[in-house]
Amino acid sequence: MTVGRRLLIMVATAVAILLTAPLVGPLFSDTDTFQQVLITIRLPRTIAAFLAGATLSLCGMIFQALFRNDLASPYTLGISSGASFGAAVAILLGITSVPMAALLGALIAVAVVWRLSLIESRFGSHTMLLAGVATGFFFSGLTIFVQYLADFSHGYRILHWLMGSLDAMGWPETVRIAPFFLFAVVAALFHRELDILSFGEEAAAARGVDYSRTLLAQFILTSIAVAGIVAATGPIGFVGLIAPHSARLLVGPRHCILTPASALTGGVLLTLCDTLARTLIAPGEIPVGVVTALLGGPFFLWLLLRGR
Amino acid sequence: MKKPEIGGIFATNVGITRGGKTILHGVTLHLGYDTSLSLIGPNGAGKSTLLRCMAGLMRPTTGMVGLGSSTSPIDILSLRERAGVCAIVPQEMHFTLPFTVEAFLELSRYPQCGSFGVITRLDRVIIETVVEMTGIASLLDRTVTTLSGGEKRLVLIAAALAQDPHFLLLDEPTAGLDPRHRLMVLDILRRYRHRYRRSLLMVTHDPNDAFILGGTIAGLKNGTIVLTPRPVEQLTPDDLSDLFETPFVHWFAPNGSMLLAPEKPQ
Numbered sequence: 001m002t003v004g005r006r007l008l009i010m011v012a013t014a015v016a017i018l019l020t021a022p023l024v025g026p027l028f029s030d031t032d033t034f035q036q037v038l039i040t041i042r043l044p045r046t047i048a049a050f051l052a053g054a055t056l057s058l059c060g061m062i063f064q065a066l067f068r069n070d071l072a073s074p075y076t077l078g079i080s081s082g083a084s085f086g087a088a089v090a091i092l093l094g095i096t097s098v099p100m101a102a103l104l105g106a107l108i109a110v111a112v113v114w115r116l117s118l119i120e121s122r123f124g125s126h127t128m129l130l131a132g133v134a135t136g137f138f139f140s141g142l143t144i145f146v147q148y149l150a151d152f153s154h155g156y157r158i159l160h161w162l163m164g165s166l167d168a169m170g171w172p173e174t175v176r177i178a179p180f181f182l183f184a185v186v187a188a189l190f191h192r193e194l195d196i197l198s199f200g201e202e203a204a205a206a207r208g209v210d211y212s213r214t215l216l217a218q219f220i221l222t223s224i225a226v227a228g229i230v231a232a233t234g235p236i237g238f239v240g241l242i243a244p245h246s247a248r249l250l251v252g253p254r255h256c257i258l259t260p261a262s263a264l265t266g267g268v269l270l271t272l273c274d275t276l277a278r279t280l281i282a283p284g285e286i287p288v289g290v291v292t293a294l295l296g297g298p299f300f301l302w303l304l305l306r307g308r
Numbered sequence: 309m310k311k312p313e314i315g316g317i318f319a320t321n322v323g324i325t326r327g328g329k330t331i332l333h334g335v336t337l338h339l340g341y342d343t344s345l346s347l348i349g350p351n352g353a354g355k356s357t358l359l360r361c362m363a364g365l366m367r368p369t370t371g372m373v374g375l376g377s378s379t380s381p382i383d384i385l386s387l388r389e390r391a392g393v394c395a396i397v398p399q400e401m402h403f404t405l406p407f408t409v410e411a412f413l414e415l416s417r418y419p420q421c422g423s424f425g426v427i428t429r430l431d432r433v434i435i436e437t438v439v440e441m442t443g444i445a446s447l448l449d450r451t452v453t454t455l456s457g458g459e460k461r462l463v464l465i466a467a468a469l470a471q472d473p474h475f476l477l478l479d480e481p482t483a484g485l486d487p488r489h490r491l492m493v494l495d496i497l498r499r500y501r502h503r504y505r506r507s508l509l510m511v512t513h514d515p516n517d518a519f520i521l522g523g524t525i526a527g528l529k530n531g532t533i534v535l536t537p538r539p540v541e542q543l544t545p546d547d548l549s550d551l552f553e554t555p556f557v558h559w560f561a562p563n564g565s566m567l568l569a570p571e572k573p574q
Contacts, residue, residue, distance in 0.1 A: 068404040195415050198405045205365050206396045207471070208388030208419040253405035 003251050010250070010264045014050075017268050021046045021275045026282055040170065048169035048232075049274040049288075050267035051181045053239050055229050057247070057266020058184040059222040060240030061258060065194040066218055067125050073241040074226040076129070077219075078136030080235035082109025083227065085139045087234070088146040088158045098161065099173075099231045106227035109135050114219070124201070125215055163287035164236035166274050173232055180228030185263075187221035190214065191255035198253075238292040239270050242300045249303045269296060314393065314474050316340040316507065317362050318378035321371030324357055324531075331357050332531040334371060338378075339475060344501055344508040344523030345537060348515055350552050354531040355511040356399070356479050362509065363477050364390045391419035395473035397464050399480050406451040409444065409463050410435075416467040438469040442496055458489035465496060476500075478510045482517050494520045515548055515568045527551045543568075 022042035028034040056074050063072040074080070086105020090098045116131035117124075147158050169177075188194070193214050196204045201211040226240075243266035244258070251261045273291040280286055317339045324332040331354045339345055339362065349355050360366040361373055364382040375382040375393065382390060407415070417431045439445050442462050447455065455463060461481060468476060481497070482490045498521055501508055510521060518525045518540050525543055527535025535547055545556040548568060555571040 065405070070404075192415065192418060192421075195407070195411075196418060198403075199415075200402060202360075202365060203398065203401055205387055206363065206391060206398075207416060208386070208391030210387050248405075253407050254411055 003257055006251055007257060007261055007264075010261060010268075014264045014268050017271055018046060018050060021049075021271050024275050025279050044171045044174040045166055045169045045274070045278075046271055048174040048177060049166050049271045051174070051177055052166070052229050052233050052236065053243065053270025054263040054267035055177075055181045055184045055225050056236070056240035056270070057243035057262045058188050058259065059226050060266075061244035061247070061255075061262040062184075062187055062194065062218055062222050064244055065198045065255065066215055067129055068198055068200065069129070070245070071241070072129075074222070075136070075230075075235060075237070075240065077113050077132030077223065078109050078134075078139060079106050079223055079226045080230045081136040081139035081143065082106045082112075083230040084162055084235060085109075085143045085146070086231075087161045088143045088150075091157050091161065092146050092150050092154055102161075102234075103227055103231035105139070106231055107224075109139055110223040110227060113223075124212070128215070128219065160287075161234050164234035164289040165285070166233055166236075166288055167278070167285060169232070177228055177232045180225045183221050183225035183228070187218050187225070188255070188259040188263075190218070191259055194218075194255040195253075235289070236270065236292060237289045238296045239266050239273075242292075242296040243269050246300055246303050249306075269299075313341050315376050316343075317382070317394070317475055317509075318374035319358065319362050319368075319371070320374065320378050322358065322361050322368040322373060323370035324354070324361065324366070325369045330531060332361075332368070335528070335531070335533055336371075337362070337526065337533065337537070339507055339509045341474075341507060342501075342505045344497075344510070344521055346518035346521055346523065346525045346540065347509065347511045347528055348513065348518060348525060348535075348548075348551065349528035351513075353528045355528050358528065359396065359477050359479055359509065359511050363394045363396045363475075365396065388419050391471060391473075393473060394475045394477060395468035395471040397461075397468045397476070397478040397481055399483060401460070401464060403452045406453045408448065409450055409452060409455075410448045412452050412463065413438070413448075413467055413470050416470040419471055434472055435470055438466045441469065441500060442466040443492070458485055458492075461485060461489065461493060462496075465493065469500065473506065475507045475509065478508065480511055480513065482512060482514065490517075491520070497521060515543060518543070519565060519568075 022038055025042065028037060059074040063074065063076055064070060083102040083106035087098050087102040090101030095101055112135050113128065113131045117128040120127045147155055150158060193209050196207050196209045197211065197214060204211050244262045247258055247261035247265040251257045270292065273295055274288050277286045277288040277291045319335055319337045321334040321336055322332055323334050335358055347355050357366065361368050364373065373382045374380050413435050414427050417427065421431065439448065442465055444462050444466055447459055447463060452463065465481065481493050485493065494517060497508060500506065512518065522540060524537045525540045526533060526537040529551055535551060545558045545568060548556040556568055557571045558566055558568045561567055
């Protein structure tokens with residue numbers, strides 16, 4: 001099967017899932033209520049899941065190329081830890097706008113990583129990776145401390161936020177995360193540079209790609225994208241790690257094709273997982289992060305072993 | 309593929325100090341238009357460092373590298389413009405993603421491609437030419453992560469040639485190759501130079517490589533040029549004994565070409 005046809009199938013799958021996902025769930029006998037639930041709750045939530053999944057997947061794909069590391073994910077640089085800390089503090093202090101606090105926390109983490117990376121004279125991926133991991137641990141520590149300080153109900157709310165969820169995504173929230181998806185798309189437009197950067201710093205320079213400048217531009221764009229998504233949904237794990245790898249197994253490593261494939265895979269994966277999360281034990285909800293891990297892990301292993 | 313003449317790459321008093329250690333002590337070396345220069349010397353002499361400086365990939369601590377003339381610094385070109393003039397074949401390249409060889413060659417056309425990176429018919433012709441020249445047609449659909457050492461070296465050379473450079477700089481292109489691949493590489497380089505009149509700078513440990521390639525030879529030791537550039541035929545075993553601090557012997561092959569080897573300890 002050609003790569004183009006595979007991509008076409010992925011687009012068709014994505015459209016089909018986006019159209020059917022809102023319909024899945026408890027039915028209501030009353031048509032008016034059903035319509036209302038469909039339009040004001042399930043539709044925006046489905047779109048939000050797709051956008052969030054696509055953004056996380058794109059950012060994971062970019063980080064994996066930049067750091068030449070299969071284990072890189074959108075959360076590698078500690079952005080989600082910063083967001084978690086911001087959210088935890090907001091919940092502890094009773095501040096109503098938790099997403100804004102989370103966004104602020106994420107951006108502080110981004111700024112810290114950036115500042116730490118500049119300590120070395122050249123802006124390099126190795127320093128940035130170390131700075132990111134260190135920043136992540138630091139903010140995780142702070143978050144645990146905040147949880148320790150919190151009473152039972154606050155502690156539960158913090159825990160709930162940390163698991164990541166799409167249950168708060170109505171239309172206004174969905175509209176608010178859309179621009180962050182665009183940041184990730186703009187970053188992924190530099191697809192040839194991403195291809196070439198994966199050869200390593202010197203080989204990229206020998207082909208005329210300035211490693212430091214590209215890394216900086218990509219870092220700023222993707223960090224803002226991840227910060228925006230995490231602030232709105234909490235740190236939903238696994239999608240940003242697994243989806244780009246799955247896409248790579250399906251269409252190969254070239255970023256001009258991998259970019260749309262990653263976005264589609266990530267979007268579809270999170271939409272599916274969220275649909276399961278809200279329906280499996282309805283009216284209760286399973287944290288979507290649990291579903292992504294339980295479903296994404298075996299799916300990825302199946303893809304990996306399929307050709308053997 | 310005839311290119312306008314560029315007067316060469318001029319390293320003038322190039323000094324490199326890294327982490328308190330001086331790697332190059334004011335080296336002056338000129339790679340002219342349509343020449344081939346072999347740079348030999350022991351491990352740690354600074355050969356690779358000098359090569360990277362002359363490719364514009366490393367900024368010298370003192371002195372300067374000129375392109376075209378010794379007074380016009382190579383830095384005035386952007387990295388991308390530089391990549392269109394100099395191509396470098398590294399000793400090793402570690403691939404993390406399984407690109408096909410063909411995709412790798414296409415990406416090596418990056419310096420010449422327009423801003424949207426569309427592979428034009430000219431790009432195709434150039435890629436086909438270098439594939440033919442390096443004999444890697446059967447490898448095009450393989451992924452770069454599965455190549456053997458010899459195949460990988462040929463692909464790296466093809467990728468550098470695909471950049472269509474004025475100056476081709478090679479870092480030990482024959483190191484670690486079996487005799488067949490070694491001769492293959494040297495033959496490709498010799499034919500390339502004669503066919504397209506481009507300049508080669510080859511770093512190597514083996515003086516016999518320089519004999520096969522022809523042109524001039526220079527020796528680098530402890531960051532200084534100890535063997536000034538001279539036609540390779542004028543190289544004597546004594547020069548090499550001094551350079552490598554190991555006695556060398558020479559003999560002549562039946563076809564009259566000189567072979568050099570370190571003397572076996574008694």
